[in-house]
Amino acid sequence: MSIELLLIPVAIALVKTIKQGAEMRREQKAEIENQTSTQLAPLQTLFNDAALLGQTLQEHGLNINVVSENQITCTIGSVHLNYSRHSATEPFWVTVSGVQNIDHLLSEMELFENEYKHNVQSYTYNKLIENVNRSEMRISEETVLEDNSILITLDV
Numbered sequence: 001m002s003i004e005l006l007l008i009p010v011a012i013a014l015v016k017t018i019k020q021g022a023e024m025r026r027e028q029k030a031e032i033e034n035q036t037s038t039q040l041a042p043l044q045t046l047f048n049d050a051a052l053l054g055q056t057l058q059e060h061g062l063n064i065n066v067v068s069e070n071q072i073t074c075t076i077g078s079v080h081l082n083y084s085r086h087s088a089t090e091p092f093w094v095t096v097s098g099v100q101n102i103d104h105l106l107s108e109m110e111l112f113e114n115e116y117k118h119n120v121q122s123y124t125y126n127k128l129i130e131n132v133n134r135s136e137m138r139i140s141e142e143t144v145l146e147d148n149s150i151l152i153t154l155d156v
Contacts, residue, residue: 039097045083046113047092052123053083056116079105125150 047053071084078098141153
């Protein structure tokens with residue numbers, strides 16, 4: 001007997017996150033453009049996993065300083081990023097100082113978000129495969145569909 005498992009919930013969550021990300025970026029740009037100092041007010045991010053945030057920043061070539069599970073800092077030239085949150089159940093907020101080019105900052109933040117989403121998707125997929133391998137089920141077929149969702153057929 002076999003069943004097919006389509007990773008639609010992950011795709012739905014990513015689409016929702018992407019939509020929220022675009023709306024959030026528009027709001028952030030408006031807020032940033034209204035500020036006059038080089039230190040920006042804290043901006044909410046999509047990041048909610050400290051390990052994946054650290055991995056994403058490192059993959060982007062940044063040296064990070066993990067202060068705690070709820071605070072990560074890094075410096076890029078004259079720009080200092082401080083990612084923090086009050087608890088592990090909340091998303092991170094980033095405070096940015098030393099900004100000279102707001103458009104460049106926003107495009108970099110978008111790259112970080114895309115890399116983070118990719119890391120979340122990879123982590124989720126790997127955990128699913130790990131759990132399947134520990135169970136009595138076996139993967140009989142795995143297909144990547146046009147929309148990048150993954151169709152997995154399991155033998156139970």
